[in-house]
Amino acid sequence: MVIRKAPDIRYSEVTPKALYVRRREFIQAAAVAAAGAAAALSPVGGGRVHAQGGGVKLPNLRKSQFSTTEKLNSYEDVTGYNNFYEFGTDKDDPKRNANRLVPRPWTIRVEGLVKTPATYDIDSLVKPYALEERIYRLRCVEAWSMVIPWIGFPLADLVKRLEPLPSARFIEFTTLADLKQMPGIRVPVLDWPYVEGLRLDEAMHPLAILAVGLYGEVLPNQNGAPIRLVVPWKYGFKGIKSIVRIRFTDTQPRTSWPVANAREYGFYSNVNPTVDHPRWSQATERRLGEFFRRKTLMFNGYGDQVAQLYAGMDLRRNY
Amino acid sequence: MTRFGLFRWSVLAAALTPAASLVYWTFTGDLTANPVDFITDTTGTTALSLLVFTLTVTPLRRVTSRNELIRLRRMLGLLAFFYACLHMLTWIVLDWFFDVASMAADVTERPYIMMGMATFLLLVPLAATSTTAMIRRLGRRWQPLHRLVYVAAATAVIHFWWVVKADFRQPRLWAVALCVLFGFRVWWVLQAHAPARA
Numbered sequence: 264m265v266i267r268k269a270p271d272i273r274y275s276e277v278t279p280k281a282l283y284v285r286r287r288e289f290i291q292a293a294a295v296a297a298a299g300a301a302a303a304l305s306p307v308g309g310g311r312v313h314a315q316g317g318g319v320k321l322p323n324l325r326k327s328q329f330s331t332t333e334k335l336n337s338y339e340d341v342t343g344y345n346n347f348y349e350f351g352t353d354k355d356d357p358k359r360n361a362n363r364l365v366p367r368p369w370t371i372r373v374e375g376l377v378k379t380p381a382t383y384d385i386d387s388l389v390k391p392y393a394l395e396e397r398i399y400r401l402r403c404v405e406a407w408s409m410v411i412p413w414i415g416f417p418l419a420d421l422v423k424r425l426e427p428l429p430s431a432r433f434i435e436f437t438t439l440a441d442l443k444q445m446p447g448i449r450v451p452v453l454d455w456p457y458v459e460g461l462r463l464d465e466a467m468h469p470l471a472i473l474a475v476g477l478y479g480e481v482l483p484n485q486n487g488a489p490i491r492l493v494v495p496w497k498y499g500f501k502g503i504k505s506i507v508r509i510r511f512t513d514t515q516p517r518t519s520w521p522v523a524n525a526r527e528y529g530f531y532s533n534v535n536p537t538v539d540h541p542r543w544s545q546a547t548e549r550r551l552g553e554f555f556r557r558k559t560l561m562f563n564g565y566g567d568q569v570a571q572l573y574a575g576m577d578l579r580r581n582y
Numbered sequence: 583m584t585r586f587g588l589f590r591w592s593v594l595a596a597a598l599t600p601a602a603s604l605v606y607w608t609f610t611g612d613l614t615a616n617p618v619d620f621i622t623d624t625t626g627t628t629a630l631s632l633l634v635f636t637l638t639v640t641p642l643r644r645v646t647s648r649n650e651l652i653r654l655r656r657m658l659g660l661l662a663f664f665y666a667c668l669h670m671l672t673w674i675v676l677d678w679f680f681d682v683a684s685m686a687a688d689v690t691e692r693p694y695i696m697m698g699m700a701t702f703l704l705l706v707p708l709a710a711t712s713t714t715a716m717i718r719r720l721g722r723r724w725q726p727l728h729r730l731v732y733v734a735a736a737t738a739v740i741h742f743w744w745v746v747k748a749d750f751r752q753p754r755l756w757a758v759a760l761c762v763l764f765g766f767r768v769w770w771v772l773q774a775h776a777p778a779r780a
C-alpha cells in the first residue's frame with residue numbers, strides 16, 4: 264500500500280488575492296464633534312482599520328523548536344500597530360496607507376561581494392524553501408513588545424545559496440522607497456531608502472529569518488510585504504521590511520537609525536535591559552495587551568542561543 | 583444666551599471632546615493596541631494645544647478689539663491644567679501603577695520626564711491663583727506671576743521635542759507658534775517704550 268504524503272506546497276503556488284482598499288471604518292468621534300478651529304484640539308488616532316493584503320492562507324507550515332509558547336498578540340494588534348515610517352509615523356498609518364504598496368511583481372537585487380550578482384523575482388527566490396512558523400517575541404526600541412507567529416525560512420539558507428565571497432563580512436538590506444506607493448517618504452524623517460544590516464555571522468544564525476507571512480497567511484503590506492527580516496534578539500527596527508536589495512560588503516553598513524542619530528541608535532541594537540536608550544529606560548517593557556510592565560530580558564530572552572556571537576564584545580559601547 | 587456665551591460653551595465642549603472620546607473609546611475598545619501610550623499622547627497633546635490657545639487670547643483680543651475674548655482665557659488655561667493632570671495621572675496610574683521608585687528614577691534620569699514635571703509644577707500655582715478671589719488678593723503681583731505661563735509653554739514644547747524619535751514636525755509647529763506669540767508681546771513692549779515721535 265502506498266501512503267501518499269501531502270506535497271509541500273511551496274510559497275510560489277500561493278498567489279495573493281487582489282489587494283483592495285478599505286476606508287477607515289470608524290470616523291473619529293472627536294473630529295465629528297469639534298467644529299472649526301476647535302477641531303485642532305481633537306486627538307489623532309483611535310478607530311479601527313483593516314489589514315491590507317494578507318488574508319491568503321499559507322498551507323503546510325512546519326513548526327519550529329525555536330517558537331515560544333507564550334500567548335500570541337492578536338492579529339489586530341500585529342497588523343494594526345506598526346512602525347513603518349514609509350507609510351507615516353503614527354502607529355496606525357501603515358495599516359491605513361499600505362494598501363498602496365504593490366507586492367507583486369517584486370524583484371530583489373543581490374549585489375556586492377557575492378558570486379553572481381543578479382536580480383531575482385521574489386517568487387523564484389523564495390521557491391526552494393519550505394516555510395515554517397516561528398513564534399517570536401518582538402521587542403521594540405520604544406519599550407513595548409508583542410508575540411508574533413511569523414512564517415518564513417532561515418536567512419542562512421538564502422545566504423548560503425547566494426554564495427557570498429570570502430571577503431564579505433556584512434549583509435545589507437534596503438527597503439523600497441517609492442513615493443507613489445509610500446506617502447510617508449515625502450517627509451524626510453529618515454534618510455530614505457531605509458537601510459539595515461547584520462554581521463554575516465549574525466545573518467547565519469538559525470534564529471534570523473526572512474518572513475513572508477504571519478498568522479498562517481501571506482504577509483500584510485503594513486508588516487513589510489512581500490518579504491522582511493526578523494531578528495528576534497534585536498530591537499524591532501532591525502527587522503527591515505519590503506526588501507528590494509541585498510548587498511554583501513566588507514564594511515559595516517550605514518544603517519538608517521544610527522545615521523539619523525548615532526548617539527541613540529547603534530548598528531548592533533541588541534535588546535539589552537542594562538543599556539538604556541539615552542532618553543528612556545530599556546529595563547522594562549509593556550507587552551501589548553498586558554497592564555503591568557514586565558522586565559526586559561537580555562537579547563530579548565534569546566541569550567542562550569545568541570550570546571556567543573558577542574563574546575568578548577563590550578555591549579555598552581557596541582549598543 | 584448671548585452669542586458670545588454660546589461661543590464660550592462650544593469652545594468648552596470642543597475642549598472636553600478629547601477626554602470624552604477617550605472615555606468613549608475605552609468602552610468601544612478603540613484605544614489602539616497600546617492604550618497607555620495613546621492616552622498619554624492624547625492628553626499631552628491636548629494639554630499643550632490648550633496651553634498655546636490660552637496664549638493666543640490676548641493677541642486676538644488686541645487685534646480684533648473684542649474685549650469679551652478675555653473671558654476665554656481663564657477657561658482655556660484651566661482646561662490645559664485639567665489635561666495636564668490627566669496626563670500625569672496616566673503616567674502615575676497606568677504607566678507605572680504607583681511604582682514610586684521607578685517614577686522617581688524616571689524623573690531624575692530622564693530629561694524629558696523632568697521637563698514634563700517642571701511644566702506641571704509651573705502650572706500648579708497658576709491654576710491655584712486663577713480664582714477671582716486670588717486675583718484680587720494678589721493684586722499687582724498677579725500678572726508677573728502669570729507670565730510664568732510662557733515658561734510653562736516653552737518647557738512643554740521642549741518636553742514634547744524630547745519625546746519624539748525622528749518626526750519633529752509637530753513639536754516644531756508648536757515651537758514656531760510659541761515664537762510668533764511671544765514675538766507679539768515683545769513687539770508690543772517695544773512699541774510702548776518707543777520714544778514718542780516729535
Ligand code: HEM
Binds near residue numbers: 623626745
Ligand atoms: C508630571 C509631568 C509629566 C510627565 C511625567 C509626562 C510624561 C510624558 C510621557 C511618558 C509621554 C509619552 C512619551 C511616549 O510617548 O513615549 C509624554 C508625552 C507628551 N507630553 Fe508629557 N508629561 C508630563 C507633563 C506634561 C505637560 C504639563 C504637558 C503639556 C502641557 C505635556 C505634554 C506632552 C506632549 C505634547 C507629549 C507628546 C504626545 C505625543 O507624542 O503625541 N506633558 N509625556
